[in-house]
Amino acid sequence: MTASLIFTTEPLATRALAAEIRHDHARFVEKLSGHLGGDRLGRFADVRAEHGEQKIDVALSFTEPDYVIGIEAKFDHTLTEEQVDRELTAADHLVVLLLEREHAPEWLPQKARVTLLTWEEVLECFPHSRLTLAEVRAARSGKSAVEARLRRLMEPAQQRLGPAWTIDSxxxxxxxxxxxxxxPWIGDAQIRAVLQVAQRAMPAAGDPVPLRFSVGISVNADSTSYPTNAGATPPWVDAVRRLQKDVIRDRVEDLHLSKRRPSSAHVNSGTPNGRAHARKLAIVDHHFADTExxxxTGYIxxxxxPASERMPLEDVDVLADALVEILDGWYRVEVDAAPKARL
Incomplete structure (x- = not known):
């Protein structure tokens, strides 16, 4: 008979893990000692869930000498460096517990006093654990899996674009x-892009994950990027024209770009972004035909x-290849035009 799944959320799983440690901590403490090295860990004293002001998921306390190991478990939520730094103020060492090692952010291996373990490695320490690996894997991990897939694109993109480019996840x-x-900066401007999940929530398990990219020239929500005179020509207008003429040309479909007209809806006109948005619409109306x-698009x-068409995660390599081609070509065009365009 297949066991029912019980512990399928982060809070339930971490509390179940704390209970397993309290019941039989020996193998787990031995594994931790192997990672920390030396004889830092004294006598095991206690285990707690949601420990201290920082609400560390699980905390193991040792005496002779006094030492605290915190465990921060993640299924699908973002692990930030700021969170790790905060928790290290309450723990002498932090174990980051993930479903897969590839889910770890790129900065994590460089952090001092931090060890990365997988749920599988930890649960191996509890041969009769009531918390099962099947339950852990049943938890939502869609974001982490997509994030790991996107990170695999970063190294080849960096190789094509060159070390002067910055790529992060x-x-x-x-x-x-x-x-x-x-x-790299070209005068006061920069080519930027984002390749991301194309909706505000992850789809249900088993449904396609849509991705798209947005690429553009840098702007600020101010009167320099969006002057009050709609007939003026801010630098981004000429940069977008060069992209159209020298990079995209007649290859809209080949580059998987969307020709969907962007929304003309105003954001709150009482905010700086809202006022900049209104000025942008007037400038676009003056300089670009309706079909252009x-x-x-972009972010104010x-x-x-422009932005790309939506494509499923399975085709992300195709989407990334088109984006890198645009980035590389547009950057070269802007560098050549910089003295004349004053970018």
Whole structure:
């Protein structure tokens, strides 16, 4: 008979893990000692869940000498460096517990006093554990899996674009997995892009995960990027024109770009972004034909440029290849034009 799944969320799983440690800690403490080295761990004293002001998921206390090991378990939520630093103020060492090693952010291996373990490695320490690996794997891990897949694109993209480019895997404002691209500065401007999950929540398990990229020239939500005179020509207008003429040309479909007209809805007009958005719409109306508006999407305080069609995660290599081709070509065009364009 197949056992029912019981512990299928982070809080339930971490509390179950704490109970297993309290019941039989010997093998787990031996594994921790092997990772920490030396004789830092004294006598096991206690285990707690949601420990201290930092609410560390699980904390193991030792005496002679006094020592605290914290465990931060993640299934699908973002692990930030700031969170790790905070928890290290309450623990002498921190164990980050993930479903897969490839789910770890790229900065984690460089952190002092931090050890990465997988749930499988930990549960092996409890031969008769009531918390099972099947339960842990049944927990939602969609974001982490997509994030790991996106990270595998970073090294080949870096090789193609060159070491002067910055590529990171910070999640977007909605918490969706993403990789971000930043060119070297060209005067006061920069080519930027984001390849990310194309919705504000992960789809249900088994459903396709849609991705898309947005690429553009850097802007700020101010009167320099969006002057009050709609007939003025801010630098991004000429940069987008060069992208259209010298990079995209007649290859819209080959580069998987979307020609969907961007929304003209105003954001709150009482905010700086709302006022900048209104000025941007007037500038776009003046400089771009209705059939060209797709070239001017982006984020009001980050970039102006086109976006791609949505494609499933299985085709992310195709999408990434098109994006890197655009980034490389556009950057070269902007470098050549910089003295004339004053970018």
């Amino acid at each position: 910070r999640r977007g404002g909605s918490g969706m997995p993403a990789i971000n691209f930043y060119s 508006r797709w070239l001017t 305080d980050w970039i102006v440029g």
